[in-house]
Amino acid sequence: MSLTSLDPRVTRLNLPEEMPTIEPKPELDQFETYEAFHQKKEGAAHTYVGPVHAPNEDVAFLFAKEQYSRRFPCVGLWIVRTENVMVTPYSGDGENVYDMMRVEEPAERSAQAEAYEIFHLKKRGKAHTHAGRVMATSYQEALQEARTQFGDKGPIVNVWVVKSKHVLQSAEEDKDMWTTIPEKKYREAIAYKVMDKITKYKEEHKTTAP
Structure with a gap:
């Protein structure tokens, strides 16, 4: 016998009334959760910026760097497995x-x-x-x-x-990983020189209205 429902879409699935036992998900079916802490400048306290999902601490550090230090100043990063936070x-x-x-x-x-x-x-x-x-x-x-x-x-x-001991900390010698090119401030769109080129193009191709 098929399962009937007030929702016709469910009925059309022809699901059996006796649903089979669902096996539990295998271990590590999902990535672990890690918490990321960001240091804005030298001497400042590390502040929580958010979680990342990763297979291990090293990849979590990479994900956190890309996700939380791309747009804003950063000189240090700490990573902690969520289960280690009381x-x-x-x-x-x-x-x-x-x-x-x-x-x-x-x-x-x-x-x-x-x-x-x-x-x-x-x-x-x-x-x-x-x-x-x-x-x-x-x-x-x-x-x-x-x-x-x-x-x-x-x-x-x-x-x-x-x-x-559960905190993975960026090393002193790794601080240059956040160094950006002198021509712009981090990755804020306003800092890219392309705006100068756009402005120059508009000036060169500006037409006078009749």
Whole structure:
């Protein structure tokens, strides 16, 4: 028996009433998601610019460079696999999420501390910005250390915590990859010299109305 529906297009498909079992998608059927952080100028904090889908970190870095640094100044790029980002709950604008969280005081350290990167969201609709680095033995301890060191810089709507070892960073010697030719500013259309040629052509072929 075929499946009947109020939608005649479905009926015309002659689908069986008993639908076959759908096998789960194979592993890595889709690319992984990575988060990209962009540094606009020397000394500036890295700011979140968006996600990319890629098969590995190196390709994610390439995709992020092409997608997020083509039109605007950029001197550095960080890439993090999405699954490696620990996210806190959100607070309302004007509130400080650190004040609303119950973070237990870290117990005596039994493991060796490692570096964590802390990113703050100051207002909903804006982007997470790198606040600094802390040393801790876990994400929760890193969050507590972040509250101690950066928690008074509120309001802070949301916090991202990432182990430093999970951050793929552009190297100092790679900064020339963003260097553009002197004749134009990055890739803004207005900076191309073709406009000068168009203007010159219009002047040369300008006709006087009768």
